[in-house]
Amino acid sequence: MLIHPMPDPIALSIGPLSVHWYGLMYLAAFVQFIALGRLRIRQAHIAAVGWKKEDLDDMLFYGVLGVVIGGRLGEVLFYQPAYYLSNPLEIFAVWKGGMSFHGGFIGVMIAMAVWAYKAKRNFWDVMDFIAPMVPLGYAAGRVGNFINAELPGRLADASLPWAMIWPNVDTMPRHPSPIYQALVDGVLLFIVLWIFGRTPRPRMAVSGMFALGYGGARFFTEYFRTPDYEVAFAGITISAGQMLSVPMIVLGLLLLFLAYRKTGGNRLA
Template identity: 55%
Template sequence: MLMHPQFDPVAIRIGPLAVHWYGLMYLAGFAMFVWLGRRRLRHEPYRTLGWQPRDVEDILFWGVLGVILGGRLGYVLFYKPLTYLAEPWRVFAVWEGGMSFHGGLLGVLLAMAWWARRQQRPWLQVMDFVAPCVPVGLALGRIGNFINGELWGRPAPPDLPWAMVFPAAGPLPRHPSQLYQFALEGLLLFVLLWAFARRPRRVGEVSAAFLTGYGVMRFAAEYFREPDAHLGLLSLGLSMGQWLSLPMVVAGVALWLWARRTPVAL
């Protein structure tokens, strides 16, 4: 049985300025998106369609806005609607924490739809470009969760070699679910998706693979992650994260079937 190292959440202190590890993970995720996006420009069809490095930077800017706004609103609507309905001004209290991946995904979809229309490019072509560059950022985010000792797992058997005690969660050994999600939704999804996207694919196939892959992996990881204390397990013994992942899987399968009907692979 292991003990969580209890990292200092502040990575760097310069006078009154405190830079948190979680913020550094976000910055590292943005940097990796730019690096991977520029490599993605070498893949078809982007290499022959005139995509430029500045497109990667534009997508990152609007994507970050989508993540922040969508992630915050998603948390408010999916996880604590009654709390924020009673105190709506707290929606803007982002320093209190509270972000939702699924809300952030919806925010990115809308932001990319706006950018695609502005650039007169097919929306699914843009999403196919973005999808393989995302999992590394998700992996870094889970490392930030682990450093902060938050979003810990459910109680684990004491003889599980990697079971870990998170002091903030009490004395019980738990699954380090942040690391499970780091490995599944982050590294494994990235490797599979990047390898898949390197070859020409029909429009929508890469996006479909991301939706299905993330949805399945998140659904599985949630069995080891402690449900939100104020929600617990919902209908059929599933967590909110699992219920929100199911539409992703359905949408991914539907998009895949639609994309496979396209006669010509780009």
């Protein structure tokens, strides 16, 4: 039986300064955004509409604010409002983990709307451009969750080769759910979006594929993760993560419908 290694969440210490693995994963996410962005700019249909390397640096600044502020507020409001109401100073302890992707998604949308207004670009062109660069950053965050021994999986059959005991939870075999989410919601979705976005698509199509793909993938992988809480919906019990993913699935379908409604619509990223 595999046992979660429970590594020290602090990667290294320099005097009084401690660098957490979780923070390093976010740094890796931001670095890959720049690296993939530079590759995306080289694609002919992207270069044709005037995207530049300088745009990436500018968007990253706004995106970091959106991810951190939105992700943390999402965790506070969507998942643990009672805890943070009782411990308000913990809201600022982002190095301990606890970031909501759905909150970060909303935060990034707001940040990109601000940047699009400032840069005089269409909001959906911006979202279509950055969508393929997001999933690998998400995957890095899930690796950070695993290192921090967060988001333990549901109980698994002991015969499952990768079933794992989480010593901070109990001695029962569990699914390594953060790894599932890193691979499915992250790596697999990246592959799909990168291939989909390599050729010209109607405006909103790449954004729609991202919302639909992430919402569907997250809904699936939530079946292997211990739910933060569950809600009853139309006689069916779903987790908080699944409940928050349903609007993304609906949004994705709507954007794809609007994108392909007219033949020969605007072609962008």
